[in-house]
Amino acid sequence: MSRLAPVPDDTPWLDPDERGAWVALVRTMLRLPATLDTQLQREAGVTFFEYLVIAMLSETDDRTLQMSELADLTAASLSRLSHVVSRMESRGLVRRERIPGTGRRTAATLTDEGLALIAGAAPDHVVHVRSLVVDAVDRDDLAAVRRVAERISERIDDERSGPTR
């Protein structure tokens, strides 16, 4: 990220502060998911992403979401979600059913086993999240995290809808 071309260079390279922030962010972005995966895999035998899927379902009234809604909520492609839900279905954590008269829509429903799994795993997970993130920074910084994260997400949205679509 530092200067590379020797002479004619109109690239807006990052200054030291900007670079420091970016490097720190990249580092954390690379490590945090792995850490969450490890803990959840050990405690509950699920990936962080699978946990997310279950969590999203568990927070609805009927434990059910349409596949595409679920993909949205978990920031995943429909393809990834479909593969993952297939595996989870074969493990008995969720159930899938076509919704008649609505095109190809499919409902994914959390089973009792799935609900039991998250009920068991959630407390430890929350503690973990607090120890790594929420309790590790003060309230102002946590507010900043939210602002920044939402802003970045917007930019990513813009990028996907702007150029080609």
Place this chain on the structure above:
Amino acid sequence: MSRLAPVPDDTPWLDPDERGAWVALVRTMLRLPATLDTQLQREAGVTFFEYLVIAMLSETDDRTLQMSELADLTAASLSRLSHVVSRMESRGLVRRERIPGTGRRTAATLTDEGLALIAGAAPDHVVHVRSLVVDAVDRDDLAAVRRVAERISERIDDERSGPTR
């Protein structure tokens, strides 16, 4: 992440602000790497992680780093790095060589092709990083990002050295 157990519950659930920040962070953490991958893959035919490897090497005097140092700098396991560098080596981007008289240490060196690749890709990549992150938030928030990211990284370090090691 909301309440799940109906009665006896000493789990320190997240309050709405905390939850909002965490959800936003997770969402961004899941999407940002994919976005960077896509852009770099299109522009330069490399993964973000491969780009990182090349970038780290390009910033040393002799374009060379020991495998374990490189693993540190890119926050990867030695195993992952070894696989990735193998592929990069077969594409002619890096070269590997054992360092004699130093145990099993191996030096990875960036080739001219690798250097050319990053010289070509870096400008667009920097613009991308600015548009998604650095220029998208104000300086105070960027400082907060750095503080928070470094804090989280420390916590992850602690976790790895504390319990078992």
Place this chain on the structure above:
DNA sequence: CAGGTGATGTTGATGTGTCAACAACGGTAC
């Protein structure tokens, strides 16, 4: 109502990451 189009999912091939086992080397203790 025939044909096209967009929305929603699934599938299979291929690439990449992870985990555990192994390999190679330098040191240290005795």
Place this chain on the structure above:
DNA sequence: GTACCGTTGTTGACACATCAACATCACCTG
């Protein structure tokens, strides 16, 4: 100097993600 031990790295088997192709259905348009 021999037997361990820690460090450093590689490998192979398996799990998972991605990408492109396909499938299915509702709806629109003439």
